[in-house]
Amino acid sequence: MAEFKELIAEVLEQALDSKLKKDEIIELLEVPPIPKMGDYAFPCFKLAEILGKKPAKISFELAEKIFLPDGIEGMNPNGPYLNFFAAKDIVARDTINKVIKNGNEFGRHDFGKGQKIMVEYSAPNSNKPLHLGHLRNNCIGMAISNIFESAGMKVIKASLVNDRGIHICKSMLAYKLFGNNATPESAKEKPDHFVGDYYVMYNQMVKETPDLEKQAYDMLQKWEKGDKETKNLWKKMTSWAVKGFKETYTEFGSIFDEWFFESQYYNKAKQILKLGEEKGLFKKNSDGALVAELENQGLSNKTVLRSDGTSIYITNDLALTKHKFEHFKLNESVWVVGNEQDLYFRQLFKIFQLLGFKWAKNCMHLSHGMVNLPSGKLKSREGKVVDADDIIKELEDLATEEIKKRNKKINEKELAARSRAIGLAAIKFHMLKVAVHKDIMFDPKKSISFEGETGPYIQYTYARAKSILAKAGKMKIKKSGFERLIGPEEQKLLKLLANYPDAVKKSFKQLSPHIICQSMIEIAEAFNTFYQKHKVLKAGSEEIKIERISLVQATAQVLKNGLELLDIEAIEKM
RNA sequence: GGGCCCGUAGCCUAGUGGAUAGGGCAUCUGCCUUCUAAGCAGAGGGUCGCCGGUUCGAAUCCGGCCGGGCCCGCCA
Numbered sequence: 030m031a032e033f034k035e036l037i038a039e040v041l042e043q044a045l046d047s048k049l050k051k052d053e054i055i056e057l058l059e060v061p062p063i064p065k066m067g068d069y070a071f072p073c074f075k076l077a078e079i080l081g082k083k084p085a086k087i088s089f090e091l092a093e094k095i096f097l098p099d100g101i102e103g104m105n106p107n108g109p110y111l112n113f114f115a116a117k118d119i120v121a122r123d124t125i126n127k128v129i130k131n132g133n134e135f136g137r138h139d140f141g142k143g144q145k146i147m148v149e150y151s152a153p154n155s156n157k158p159l160h161l162g163h164l165r166n167n168c169i170g171m172a173i174s175n176i177f178e179s180a181g182m183k184v185i186k187a188s189l190v191n192d193r194g195i196h197i198c199k200s201m202l203a204y205k206l207f208g209n210n211a212t213p214e215s216a217k218e219k220p221d222h223f224v225g226d227y228y229v230m231y232n233q234m235v236k237e238t239p240d241l242e243k244q245a246y247d248m249l250q251k252w253e254k255g256d257k258e259t260k261n262l263w264k265k266m267t268s269w270a271v272k273g274f275k276e277t278y279t280e281f282g283s284i285f286d287e288w289f290f291e292s293q294y295y296n297k298a299k300q301i302l303k304l305g306e307e308k309g310l311f312k313k314n315s316d317g318a319l320v321a322e323l324e325n326q327g328l329s330n331k332t333v334l335r336s337d338g339t340s341i342y343i344t345n346d347l348a349l350t351k352h353k354f355e356h357f358k359l360n361e362s363v364w365v366v367g368n369e370q371d372l373y374f375r376q377l378f379k380i381f382q383l384l385g386f387k388w389a390k391n392c393m394h395l396s397h398g399m400v401n402l403p404s405g406k407l408k409s410r411e412g413k414v415v416d417a418d419d420i421i422k423e424l425e426d427l428a429t430e431e432i433k434k435r436n437k438k439i440n441e442k443e444l445a446a447r448s449r450a451i452g453l454a455a456i457k458f459h460m461l462k463v464a465v466h467k468d469i470m471f472d473p474k475k476s477i478s479f480e481g482e483t484g485p486y487i488q489y490t491y492a493r494a495k496s497i498l499a500k501a502g503k504m505k506i507k508k509s510g511f512e513r514l515i516g517p518e519e520q521k522l523l524k525l526l527a528n529y530p531d532a533v534k535k536s537f538k539q540l541s542p543h544i545i546c547q548s549m550i551e552i553a554e555a556f557n558t559f560y561q562k563h564k565v566l567k568a569g570s571e572e573i574k575i576e577r578i579s580l581v582q583a584t585a586q587v588l589k590n591g592l593e594l595l596d597i598e599a600i601e602k603m
Numbered sequence: 604g605g606g607c608c609c610g611u612a613g614c615c616u617a618g619u620g621g622a623u624a625g626g627g628c629a630u631c632u633g634c635c636u637u638c639u640a641a642g643c644a645g646a647g648g649g650u651c652g653c654c655g656g657u658u659c660g661a662a663u664c665c666g667g668c669c670g671g672g673c674c675c676g677c678c679a
Contacts, residue, residue, distance in 0.1 A: 062622060072621070074660095083659085084621095110622070154679060191679055291679090318677045329606090332677040342679055369673050371607060398608080399673075431641065451641090462627095463616065467609070468672065475614090479641050481627045482616085489641045497638050547617065550626075561634090561643040581638095603641065 032123050033115045034058055036100050037069055044094045048079060064521060067105060067112030068120070074109060084109030117520055121511035121576070124527040128583040136533045136590050141182035147353055148174045148186050150365035151283070155192040155270040156200040157225035159277050159417035161471055162367065162400045167283050168460040169397055170365040171596040172542035179594060180537045185357060187287040189349070190274070192267045193295055194342070196228070198248040201262050202241060203227035203234065213269055219418065221273025224266050253339050267292075277417055282453060282596060289349060295340040298348040301384070302334060310383050321380050331376045346377055354388040361391045368396040368466065395540055398468035415473055424477060425452035431479060432603070450598040454484030457597050462546040482550050484597050487588060490553040494585040495601040497565050501578050513576045518562050522555040522580065526587050533594065542595060549591045556584050 038054040049057075054071070061070045073084035073091070080087060088106035097104060103114035128135050150170025153159055170186070178184045204227045213220040235241045251259040278285070302319065305311035314320050317336035324330055333343055353362055364374060374394035381389035402415065428451035432444060439447075455477045462482060463469050470476070479485040514523065525548070532548035535541070565581055568574040589599040 059621090062625090066622080070622085074621070077659095108622070152679085194679065196679065314676080316677075320676055323676095327606090328675095330676050335677040337677085339677085341677060367673090368608065370679090372674055373679095375607095396608090401672085435639080435641080467616090470615080472614095475628080478628075481641095483627090483641085485641055486627095489639075493639055493642085500638065543617085547626090550617095554626085557642060558644090560638080564638065566638045603639070 033100065033120065034069060036098065037071065037113050040095055040098060040101070041071060041091070044091055045076070049076065060524075061110070061112055064517065066107060066110075067103075068115045068524065070107075070110040070112045072110055077109075117515035118510075118512045120520065120523050120527070121514040121580075124523045125511065125579050125583045128526060128586050129579070132586060133590060133593075135586060136530045136594075137179045137181070138530070138534055138537065139181040140534075141177060141180035141537075144181070144360045145183045145185070145358060146177055146361040146363060147287075147357060147359050148177065148184060148363045148365060149189055149289075150186070151188045151278075151285075152366065153188070153190055153270075153274050154196055155190055155224070155267045156196045156228045157270075158219070158221040158273060160414040161417065161420060164281070164417050164420070164456060165397065165400050165460045165469070166365055166367065167278075167281060168457050168596070169395070169465055169542065171283060172457075172461055172545075172594060173363070173365065173395060173540060175594045175596060176533070176537050176542065176545070179533060185286045185359075186284065187289060187353075188278075188285040189289040189291065190267075190271060191291050191342070192271070193252075193290075193292040193340075193345075195245060195249050197263065197267065198245045198252065199231040200224050200228040201259075201266055202245050202248055203231040204266060205262060213273075219273050219276065220269035221271075221277070222416075222418070224270045224273070249339075250337075277421075280421060280449075281417075282598075291342075291345045291349075294349040294352065295345040297352070298333075298340070298344045301347045301351060302344075304384055305333070305380070308384060310380065321376070323376055323379055326379055326383075328372070328376050328379060331373075331380070333380075343373070343377060347380070350377075350381065350392070351386070354386075354391075359388070359391070361393065362388075363393045363395050365395045365397065367399055369399070370394070371396055395465070397465045401468055401470050403470065403472050415471065420456065420473070421452065423473070424455050425449055428452040428455070428479070428485070435603070447600060447603070450600045451479070451485050451488060451603070454488050454592075454597045455479060456484075457595060458482075458484030458487065458546060461542045461595055462550075464543050465541060482546075484595075485603075487549045487553050487592060488597070488600055489603050490556055491585055491588045491592070491599045492601055492603040493560060494556065494581050494588070497581050498578070498585060499601070500566055510572075511576055511579075513573045514580055516563075518555070518559040519577075519580060522552070522559050522584065525552045525555050526583055529587050529591065533591075536594075545591050545594055549588065549595075552584065552587060552591075556588075 034055050035051070037058065038051040041054050042049065042051045057075060058069050058071055061067050073087040076087050077084040085108050088109060088111040091111050092104055092106040095104060100116050100119050101113055102116040105112045105114070148170055151163060151167050153163060174184045174186050207230065208227065213223040216223055218226075231241065231245070248259060252263060302311060305321065306319070311319050311321050311333055318332050319334035321331045321333050331343060332341065333347065335341060350362065353359060366374070371394070378389060378392045378394075381392060425448045428448040429444060432439065432447055432451070459477050460469070514520070529548055529552070532544050536544035563577065565574065565577040568577055592599045
């Protein structure tokens with residue numbers, strides 16, 4: 030269809046004596062709301078401004094001037110729009126050829142070629158296991174990384190573990206007091222959950238024994254001073270937590286190229302702090318804390334170093350970001366972090382700008398909404414969370430049940446693999462189909478289903494297509510002809526397939542994975558309608574059969590490509 | 604008090620200046636001796652939070668209000 034748009038644009042450019050250029054016309058072209066109106070519409074509103082005429086008049090005048098070339102089957106002025114009909118066989122031929130020829134590359138672009146970008150996401154705290162909020166963050170991080178990569182960028186996926194600070198000390202304190210030297214092995218528990226239990230325990234105990242809070246701060250002091258016993262305990266508990274995270278990431282399909290630990294960067298900010306003081310941006314306040322003065326920048330001031338000289342979170346980011354750009358020679362750095370940190374990142378980036386780092390403008394916060402439960406906000410301190418491991422297991426179990434209903438004889442290994450693929454697809458698609466900046470509500474009882482606009486629905490559609498292709502066996506895919514894919518079901522599907530690269534492009538430009546989800550849903554719906562209405566393998570004639578198989582193959586290819594960007598496995602059998 | 608974000612049918616959601624507001628869930632009606640019914644076809648359900656303004660044209664832009672979320676110097 031891209032070719033068809035160009036064809037229309039060429040015809041229009043000529044008819045308009047180049048008053049609008051081809052590229053401008055392509056940008057203006059839209060798809061009419063109802064297929065019977067046409068395949069593409071040229072809105073005459075812009076032209077109305079230029080020519081000082083009524084748009085409806087222009088569309089009629091244009092229609093009279095244009096002589097239709099091959100490939101354009103019809104043209105129809107409709108009020109302010111001039112609608113075009115593509116020659117149906119050419120739509121079929123061009124679309125299928127392009128998809129089949131490009132295969133896994135179909136939908137990839139090159140506008141990010143030569144760019145190196147780092148995507149930091151997940152950011153777990155080492156005092157407790159991952160929860161639902163992390164899963165959304167991970168889904169967005171993985172998808173956006175894939176989308177960058179498909180635009181030709183070199184992507185480095187990074188996880189920053191917040192393994193330093195008062196929160197860890199709380200878990201450590203509870204363990205020290207009540208742990209009796211237990212280990213995850215002795216407790217037979219996943220190590221990050223083991224650590225998290227002590228965090229919850231601390232928060233329960235501190236209600237009755239407020240002195241624990243002081244003890245936790247003392248522990249942080251000792252940690253900062255390098256107290257051996259404290260450091261050893263910290264090392265032990267942090268390594269348990271990280272070990273647990275890695276298990277969850279592996280299960281979830283999340284792979285990182287780089288692991289950063291706050292404990293390794295928080296004390297490397299001396300140079301940048303000094304620079305800030307020299308530039309007069311960072312000033313000691315009356316209590317002795319170092320504060321970045323940002324009020325004259327329309328932001329609130331931000332403390333960058335405590336009065337006792339110890340670090341806070343931003344101290345780490347100051348050092349780490351500089352390291353990222355210099356060591357990895359990045360063109361751009363993206364932080365996938367919830368919108369509760371919007372102000373924080375504006376402050377951080379403003380500080381870099383005021384310090385004169387030229388990469389400051391290449392920092393971007395991909396801000397996303399929160400995940401809420403029917404009972405309200407997730408609160409890990411109160412244990413009011415949906416645990417990541419639990420929800421993954423729950424969805425995989427649900428998938429197992431569904432598979433067993435349909436397939437009694439499946440072997441255990443295959444069952445486990447499919448359950449995992451389907452369960453994860455349900456979670457990931459659910460997290461990604463809504464615009465990133467919006468909060469989402471997660472009702473564990475009904476939020477994630479396998480029907481309707483879901484990951485499993487897309488997988489199911491793909492499996493249906495693959496099943497046909499498997500039964501069809503080896504067949505030559507046609508390269509020309511395609512006079513038999515001209516019905517409304519085939520044409521709708523073809524147009525959606527042809528539009529897929531535009532959807533990927535839009536999702537890249539707008540940093541919005543949900544656009545790809547929408548595209549997948551539309552393609553799946555169109556395919557299922559086609560599937561219901563037309564037999565492929567038992568088509569009336571060999572010619573029709575071959576053409577329909579080609580269409581099925583193209584559909585499967587596009588679904589696979591799209592699912593891959595969303596980090597969802599395309600499985601051949603459900 | 605200030606800043607940012609959100610408000611579309613019982614619920615979830617797409618659409619951010621253009622044609623009849625597009626889907627899904629739930630409800631109701633049909634369709635499995637025919638390529639996977641995790642599907643398909645159809646029905647009902649909308650003052651696009653409210654009020655004003657800009658525009659030939661507003662869910663979309665601007666202003667005000669109402670409701671919700673997040674944030675506002677040594678918490679991650």
